Every structure is written in C-alpha cells, then in structure tokens.
Amino acid sequence: MYDTEVTHRSGPGAILLLLPLGVGALVAVALGRYGTLHEPTGFAVGVAGFSGALPMKAWLTTGALLLAAVQLFSALVMWGRIRLDMPWIYGVHRWSGRLAFLLTLPVAFHCLYALGARYDDTRVLVHSLAGCFFYGIFTTKMLALSRRGIPGWAFPILGGLAFTALVALWLTSSLWFFTTAGLKW
Template sequence: MTIAVDKRTAVGLLVPLLVGALVMVGLGVYGRLHTPTGFAVGPAGFSGALAMKAWLTTGAFLLAIVQVVSALSMWGKLGVTIPAWVHRWSGRVAFLLTVPVAFHCLYALGLQYDVPRVLVHSFLGCFFYGVFAAKMLALPRKGLPGWSLPLLGGAVFVALVGLWLTSSFWFFTTIGVQF
C-alpha cells in the first residue's frame, strides 16, 4: 500500500514536528545540564511539593479524558454532540495545570536517570511538551492529512497518561492520598 503525500502537506506537517522535537530535546538538555535547586514552586495549600504535583497532574489527567471524549464528539464518533468550547477549555486548563508541575520537575529536580520509573517519567515529560507544541502548531494549518491531529492528540493523551502513572498513581499507591 502506498500513501501519496504532496510536498506542501509534508512540509506543513514537518515544521510542527521539527519544532516539537526541538522543544522535547531542549527540555531534556536543560533538565540534564541544569543544577537542580531542590525547590521551585511553593505547594500552596498542599502538604508538600509531591502532593501538589500529584493532584495537579491528576486534574490534568481527568481533563485529558474530557479531551478525548470531546474530540471523539467533534469528529462525529459519538452519538452526542459536545460543544467545541468544552474541548478547547478543558485542554487549556489541563495544560495550565501541568505548568507548575513541569517547572518544579525541571528546575528543582532536573532530568533524572537513576531510577527507571523516574527516567521514564522524565522522558515522558519532555515528550509531552514536544508533542503538545507540535499539535498546537499543526492546528491552524490547512491541508494536513486527516490522521495528523488525531495522532498528535492521541500522543499528547498517551504521554499524559504515562506521566500520571509514573507520578500521581505512584504517589497515591506508595505514599498515600495526601493533600
């Protein structure tokens, strides 16, 4: 089976993917070269930084589920119509919830590789922001293949699920549910 892709379509998708790759690599390099400070963001209302990160990531994870359901609705895959603003706003809020978590992880802890769970988590964090950047840059582009946005959105979702499993789920099952 051969898939025909014209040059303009390939270049239109290549630019967001290259920028996403640069974001991913840039975050990884910064996280590895930056000397961790041990502290970055105050846990405002939480018992500590780990609890804050676990709950904010859980909020982003739950909103990511809303993202998948609303995207399926927008693509006509459900028997119900969910307004497009639900998809846009759940995505915005989910992304905003990840920002203090990522800042704390990168600035206070850096990219770590001593523990396999933490290594996977570090790579998933870099991948999440890289593929998110690629998706946001691909959104306004006309003429992209129909599979590109669902694929990028699915990759964002899978990365966030992986981040949640390697952080919040680990925290709640190892340390316990704390606020």
C-alpha cells in the first residue's frame, strides 16, 4: 500500500494538497467561528453512564488518545520505521483511526454546542484552537487519502499533526480534569 518510491516522491503532486488543505482550513475556521457566534446552551448530550459532561469528555478523549497511540504505532510499522511482519496492521490503522474519531464527536459536539469557543483563559484558548485545528487537519488528511498523486511524505506529516493536536486537546482537557477533579467516572 505504501511503497518507498511513493514515500520519497515530491514535486508537482504537492499541488494536489492545496484543495484538501483549503477545505481543512475552512473546516477549522468554520468550527472556530461557530464556537464564537453560537450562544452556549450549557448542555448538549446525555452523559450515558458518566457522572457528568466533564468526566464523559475526559474519558472519551483519553480513549481517543490511546487509539491515536495505536495509530502512531501502526503508521510506524506501515511506513517501515518499525520492522515487524504484520500484514493486518493496515486494518488496525484504519479501524483505530475510525474509532478514535468517533470518540471525539460527542466531545466536540458538547464543547461547541454547550460551551462554545472561549478565548478569555489560556488553557481554554489553546484547547479551542487545538480542537478546531484537529478537525481541520483530520479533514485534510481524509481528503488527501482519496486523491491519487499526493506525495507520500504528506501522510505522515498530516497524521503527525492530527496526533499532536489530539495530544494538545488531551493535555488541556482530560489531564486538566483528572488533576483537578480526580479520576471520576
């Protein structure tokens, strides 16, 4: 699926990244703009099995981060950075990514709909920007994957940026919650 010839190719194919990058940027800006214009409701989703919205968000984001670590490991195997014979790793990579993304959806919905974007507190500012960036770069990566001719170097960069954004989200939300409120369920 990923061969070294494609991995090291560059040149005109990089132009093909412009459309996915543009759409990803629009997604990030649209989410940030919605978060500032929408009047927060204070409540967005049921917390199904959790004691409240904050524990739900902290644990779902932690689950997404753990699956993102699986994504990182499986990508390193797929790209030959970790030499293991695991022909099934492509499926693990795809499904761990899908599940991680699905875990982020109720969290993002709650953040945007119930709380909105806030820029008055440094932690919340970084969290809001990282969330918008995560969905923008995720959109870019998914659109780039479906286009032929995209240089192979783009995928580890886009995946690494998505992983970094998710780590920033976890640090500014889940870690903050766990160190402030404890390991509440």
